Each structure stands twice: as C-alpha cells, then as structure tokens.
Amino acid sequence: MQQLLNGLFIGSIYALFAVGFALVFGILDRLNLAHPAVFAASAFIGIELVTVGGLPFWAALPAVAVVGALLGLIVERVAFRPLKGRADAHFAGLISSIAVAGMLIALLQWRYGAETRRFPADTFPAVRFDVLGAQVTLLQVVIVGICLTLVVGLTWLVARSRLGRGMRAVAENPTAARVLGVNVDRVTATTFAISAALGAVAGALFAMNVNSAQLGMGSAIELKGLAVIVVGGMGSLPGALVGGILLGVAEVFAVQYLGSAWRDLIAFALLFGILLLRPQGLFGGRRARQV
Amino acid sequence: MSHRARVFLAATAVTVTLAACSSGGTGDGGGSLVGEGTGADCTIGSPVPVGAALSLTGAAASYGESQRQGLELAAEQLNARGGVEYELTVEDDQTDPRQGIAVFEQLTADDGVSVIIGPTLSNGGFQAQPIAQEEGVPVLAISNTADGITEQGDYIFRDSLTEAQVIPQTVAKAKEVYGAQSAVVMYSNDDAFTEAGYEVFAQALDAEGIEVAETLEFSTADTDFRALLTEAKAADADLLVVSGLIEAAIPLVTQARELGIDVPIVGGNGFNNPQLMADAGDAAEGVVVGAAWNSASDNPENTAFLADFEEKHGSQPDQFAAQAFAGLMLIDTAVRASCSGERDAIKDGLGTIDGVPSVLGELTINDARDAEHEAVVQIVEDGTFTVLD
Numbered sequence: 001m002q003q004l005l006n007g008l009f010i011g012s013i014y015a016l017f018a019v020g021f022a023l024v025f026g027i028l029d030r031l032n033l034a035h036p037a038v039f040a041a042s043a044f045i046g047i048e049l050v051t052v053g054g055l056p057f058w059a060a061l062p063a064v065a066v067v068g069a070l071l072g073l074i075v076e077r078v079a080f081r082p083l084k085g086r087a088d089a090h091f092a093g094l095i096s097s098i099a100v101a102g103m104l105i106a107l108l109q110w111r112y113g114a115e116t117r118r119f120p121a122d123t124f125p126a127v128r129f130d131v132l133g134a135q136v137t138l139l140q141v142v143i144v145g146i147c148l149t150l151v152v153g154l155t156w157l158v159a160r161s162r163l164g165r166g167m168r169a170v171a172e173n174p175t176a177a178r179v180l181g182v183n184v185d186r187v188t189a190t191t192f193a194i195s196a197a198l199g200a201v202a203g204a205l206f207a208m209n210v211n212s213a214q215l216g217m218g219s220a221i222e223l224k225g226l227a228v229i230v231v232g233g234m235g236s237l238p239g240a241l242v243g244g245i246l247l248g249v250a251e252v253f254a255v256q257y258l259g260s261a262w263r264d265l266i267a268f269a270l271l272f273g274i275l276l277l278r279p280q281g282l283f284g285g286r287r288a289r290q291v
Numbered sequence: 292m293s294h295r296a297r298v299f300l301a302a303t304a305v306t307v308t309l310a311a312c313s314s315g316g317t318g319d320g321g322g323s324l325v326g327e328g329t330g331a332d333c334t335i336g337s338p339v340p341v342g343a344a345l346s347l348t349g350a351a352a353s354y355g356e357s358q359r360q361g362l363e364l365a366a367e368q369l370n371a372r373g374g375v376e377y378e379l380t381v382e383d384d385q386t387d388p389r390q391g392i393a394v395f396e397q398l399t400a401d402d403g404v405s406v407i408i409g410p411t412l413s414n415g416g417f418q419a420q421p422i423a424q425e426e427g428v429p430v431l432a433i434s435n436t437a438d439g440i441t442e443q444g445d446y447i448f449r450d451s452l453t454e455a456q457v458i459p460q461t462v463a464k465a466k467e468v469y470g471a472q473s474a475v476v477m478y479s480n481d482d483a484f485t486e487a488g489y490e491v492f493a494q495a496l497d498a499e500g501i502e503v504a505e506t507l508e509f510s511t512a513d514t515d516f517r518a519l520l521t522e523a524k525a526a527d528a529d530l531l532v533v534s535g536l537i538e539a540a541i542p543l544v545t546q547a548r549e550l551g552i553d554v555p556i557v558g559g560n561g562f563n564n565p566q567l568m569a570d571a572g573d574a575a576e577g578v579v580v581g582a583a584w585n586s587a588s589d590n591p592e593n594t595a596f597l598a599d600f601e602e603k604h605g606s607q608p609d610q611f612a613a614q615a616f617a618g619l620m621l622i623d624t625a626v627r628a629s630c631s632g633e634r635d636a637i638k639d640g641l642g643t644i645d646g647v648p649s650v651l652g653e654l655t656i657n658d659a660r661d662a663e664h665e666a667v668v669q670i671v672e673d674g675t676f677t678v679l680d
Binding site: 128 | 513521569
C-alpha cells in the first residue's frame with residue numbers, strides 16, 4: 001500500500017511534467033526539449049522566491065507558474081518561431097530547443113552555482129496522516145491534488161473553451177485555422193506558455209517533494225516525460241496523466257523488487273512493451289491526418 | 292608523466308641547492324635550528340619555519356579559513372611561551388591539486404620550511420605529498436581522512452582520524468546507547484568514498500554482533516528514496532545505517548521521517564555537516580554521526596582553546612580549527628623532543644608522540660603515522676550536534 005502511494009505521488013509529478021510535453025506535441029506537433037530546463041529553472045526560482053523573497057509556498061507556486069509561462073514564451077520566440085516557415089521545422093525546432101535548454105542551464109549555474117538547493121525546512125507544515133497503514137504527508141496529498149486539478153483543468157480548457165477550440169483548429173490544420181480567423185501565432189505562443197507553466201509547477205513540486213533541487217534534475221526527468229507521452233499516446237492529455245502514474249508505480253515496484261539500479265530499465269522496458277502491444281499508446285487514437 | 296616528474300624533480304633539486312648555498316640560515320642548511328635544553332626548557336636560536344598549504348579560496352575555502360585561524364592561534368600561543376619561535380607561512384592552494392603541487396614546491400624549495408601542514412583536502416594531499424617526501428620534509432595532514440594518505444611515505448603524518456577509525460566507535464556507541472540488535476544499511480554504490488564507508492560499517496556491525504536485516508543500494512544521483520525507505524521500514528530494525536554524501540543525506544533523512552521511520556539514523560562522515568540540520572530541519576533530530584573533535588569536551592586543553600579562539604577570532608572554532616591547532620601543538624612537541632627544528636628531527640619527533648594531551652584528547656601517532664585518539668559520537672538534538680551518551 002505504501003509503495004503504491006509512493007508511486008502515485010511521484011507519478012503525478014511525472015504526469016504534470018509530461019502533460020506539458022504532450023500539449024505542445026499534440027497541438028503543435030513540436031517536441032520542445034527545453035521543457036526539462038524550464039522544469040529545473042522553476043525549482044531554483046521557486047526556492048529563491050521562498051528563501052529570499054519570503055513568499056509562503058502558496059504564493060510562490062502561482063508565481064513560479066507565471067515565471068514558467070514567461071520562459072515558455074521566450075522558448076517559443078527564440079527556438080521555434082524563427083524556424084516555423086522551414087520545411088524541416090519539426091527537426092530544426094527540436095535541435096534549437098535543446099540549444100535553449102543548454103543556455104537556460106548555463107544561466108542557472110551562473111546564477112545559483114552547481115550546488116544542490118532546497119526549500120527551507122519549514123516552508124510547508126510537516127503534517128502526516130496514516131492511511132491504511134501507510135504514511136502520507138499533507139504535502140504529498142496537496143501535490144496529487146494540484147497535479148490532478150491542473151491536468152483535468154487543462155483537458156477541459158482544450159475541449160471546451162474558445163482558446164481550446166483555437167488550439168484544436170491549429171492542431172488540425174494551421175493554414176485552415178488562419179483562414180478561419182484564428183490568430184495562429186497567438187494560439188501557438190499561449191500553448192507554449194501553458195505548457196511551460198505546468199512544467200514549472202511540476203519542477204517546484206518535485207523539489208519540494210524530494211527536498212532537493214539540482215541542475216541535472218531536468219535531464220533526469222526528460223526521458224521519463226518522453227516515455228510517458230509515448231505510453232499514453234502521443235499528444236493525449238488523459239494518456240499523459242495515466243502514463244505518468246503508471247510509470248511512477250512501475251518504478252517504485254522495480255526499486256522494491258529489483259533494486260534502485262533497475263529503476264530506469266523497468267521504466268523503459270514498460271515503454272517498449274506497450275509500444276509492441278499498442279503502438280498508438282494507451283489513449284492514442286489513430287490519427288488520419290492527410291498530407 | 293614520469294618524464295615530467297623527472298624534469299620537475301631535477302628543477303626542484305637545482306633550486307634547493309641554490310637556496311642552500313645562498314642562505315645558510317633557513318631550511319636544513321644552517322645549524323642554528325638545533326637548540327639547547329630539552330622539552331619545556333628547549334631554546335632554539337632561530338625561528339623554526341613552518342609552512343601551511345591550505346585551501347583559502349575555491350570549494351574548500353570555508354575549511355581552509357578555519358584551519359588558518361586555528362594555526363594562527365597556535366603559533367601566537369607557542370611564540371608567547373618562548374624558547375622556540377615558529378615562523379608560520381600560510382599559502383593558498385585554491386582547492387586545486389595542481390596549485391597544491393606548486394605550493395609544496397615553493398614551501399620546500401624557496402621558503403625552506405622545516406615541516407608542512409596540510410593540505411586541506413585528501414585529493415590535494417595525494418598529488419602534493421610526494422614532493423615533500425622526495426625532499427625529506429615532514430608533512431602533517433590536519434584534515435585528510437582518505438585511506439592511503441600516510442602510506443605515501445615515511446615523512447607523511449596526520450592528526451585527523453579516518454572514517455575507518457571513527458565508524459567502529461560510532462557503531463559501538465549506538466549499540467551501547469540504544470541496545471540495537473538489528474540494522475538496515477543503505478549506501479550509494481557508485482561513489483568510492485561512500486562505498487568504502489559502507490564496507491567499514493558492515494565490518495563494524497558484524498564486530499558488534501548487530502544483525503543486518505537488509506542492505507539497500509542507491510545511486511548518488513537519487514533524490515527520491517521513498518520506495519527504498521518503505522522497504523527499510525518493513526524490515527523493522529533498530530537502526531538505519533547510511534553511508535552517503537550530504538547531497539543524499541538531506542532528502543533521505545527527510546523522507547525517512549515522513550514515512551514514519553523514527554529509529555536513530557547512523558551516518559558516516561558525509562552526515563557530519565551542520566547543513567543537515569539547516570536543510571532537513573526537524574527530520575535531522577536523532578541522526579547519529581561520529582566526529583574527531585568533541586567541542587563539548589571538558590579537558591583543560593579544550594576549554595582553554597575554546598575561550599582563546601573566541602577571544603582572538605570572535606567566533607566558535609569548528610573541527611577543522613581544532614585539528615589545525617592540535618597539529619601545530621604536536622609539531623612543537625616533536626621539535627622539543629630533541630630540541631631541534633630540523634626536518635629529520637621533526638620527523639623523528641612526530642613518530643614518538645604517545646599519549647600527548649591535546650584539544651582532540653590524548654593523542655598518539657601510531658606506527659602507520661596515523662593519529663589515534665578517542666572519537667566523539669554525536670546526535671542531533673534541538674538542531675545541534677550534542678554528545679551521545
């Protein structure tokens with residue numbers, strides 16, 4: 001039971017991180033590899049907001065989301081927009097986003113140094129519950145709550161709101177969307193901002209959850225995020241949620257039964273297994289996109 | 292490598308010869324470093340040159356600074372005592388082993404010191420010590436804990452306890468205080484320092500008859516230990532023993548307490564860091580860790596040291612300052628043993644140190660040129676390290 005909950009907590013952070021990936025991929029058909037750098041940056045920025053700015057955790061989290069959104073706009077403007085007219089825009093964007101990620105990490109190192117940083121010990125009340133013999137902290141409950149709320153909210157946004165309709169129109173066919181009066185550039189930028197804001201919140205929560213933020217934390221979660229969106233079905237938001245939690249639980253059981261060194265191996269074995277059985281992913285519909 | 296080393300040695304030899312020719316008063320060239328009288332009555336005509344290679348800048352700067360303060364206090368007190376005067380030269384190795392080599396060269400050749408204290412980190416020691424060994428200059432390491440430091444040559448000594456010396460005492464104390472019968476051991480298996488620490492722990496637990504219920508390995512890059520800790524908790528042992536660096540220690544301790552593991556957590560040297568309490572907060576309570584210096588010890592040397600240090604520097608000394616202070620005091624003992632400030636006399640004198648009272652307790656230099664004295668086992672209580680008993 002404890003292990004199942006451990007998996008759920010870490011998995012919900014994976015899910016939140018992966019949803020950001022999936023959003024950009026599903027709507028814009030772009031893989032944004034600067035996402036992990038935003039994840040790491042926001043953890044450090046969140047820590048600074050709490051330690052230097054004196055913000056309580058509740059206020060720091062939305063602030064981190066705003067910073068993340070700004071970073072997302074920068075990433076879009078720097079790494080993706082200049083390349084959008086090119087025939088190889090997908091691939092070029094992928095490469096340029098890696099470059100932006102490298103720059104972000106270098107800036108972080110310049111600003112904060114290479115040492116591990118943490119939220120102060122009393123940032124969040126250390127309340128603990130006993131659930132069916134398992135120990136659960138208030139922080140973990142809050143993390144799962146925030147993750148689920150954000151993912152469900154996002155799904156609703158995409159399915160129901162005016163912005164969501166614009167997003168789906170762009171996803172279907174940017175040229176047609178433009179003809180129909182959708183401001184494609186604005187929708188694209190907004191999508192990046194939302195995606196990065198989610199990644200940023202995930203970063204701050206992750207640093208809170210494990211009481212440690214490192215420069216390499218983004219690259220550690222990057223492959224997991226990619227695995228999650230593949231498992232869940234490329235671009236599927238509910239798929240990313242389920243995939244994230246599935247991966248978290250699989251990892252925890254791998255550690256329990258095989259040892260910590262097997263953690264990543266199991267995660268990626270799961271990825272290949274699902275690809276073999278269900279190539280489109282758990283929630284991926286077969287896309288019939290005509291060229 | 293060997294070619295470079297040869298060129299370099301040749302260069303050093305030339306400079307040493309030149310130095311010896313030009314100035315008979317320094318180094319081992321002159322006879323005025325040999326004094327008259329013995330022990331406390333020893334009087335030496337010219338000051339004994341002592342070099343210190345410390346990391347005053349770079350990653351280990353905070354340690355080096357403490358050491359400098361400890362040495363300066365010791366030099367001041369020894370010079371006030373009279374009879375033998377010490378001329379302390381402190382050089383910065385910038386926490387860089389290459390710079391450490393240059394500093395050792397300068398101290399042995401240009402400054403012609405009789406003995407070198409330092410360097411601050413073991414890494415630097417391994418690189419620089421062969422220079423002193425080659426030139427016949429005794430070295431006293433005051434903070435290095437790695438295995439093999441003193442095995443580099445018969446001129447290399449140290450007054451800092453190694454992990455292999457501290458951990459068995461820590462485990463024995465934990466058994467005595469908590470009556471521990473079983474333990475879960477966790478260590479990061481991809482780091483030489485923590486793996487060596489694990490092996491010492493395993494032997495110590497075995498020697499104390501504490502059953503190891505489970506051994507769990509993790510990676511130095513891990514930050515989420517919940518799955519492993521859940522297993523550790525299920526083993527229901529009396530102790531949680533961890534060999535890990537401070538980077539792992541903080542999240543590990545925090546998460547262990549979150550999961551309701553309330554048994555004492557026994558750590559290696561990586562846990563001996565006030566950052567643990569600063570960053571893990573209440574979760575750090577009940578962490579047990581061994582150390583070389585007991586700041587609360589009431590032996591007369593230590594109480595005087597605490598007061599004098601506070602007066603001179605306006606702050607509390609740490610273990611680095613205490614070991615540095617003890618280091619220069621030991622050198623004084625060695626000099627007075629044969630009333631000579633010459634290099635070989637100091638080397639022989641250091642080898643005879645046996646049960647000398649110091650701020651670290653009664654200290655003996657053994658045949659392997661390592662220090663032996665009682666370690667202190669500390670526990671985190673109310674956010675500070677206090678003596679466990």
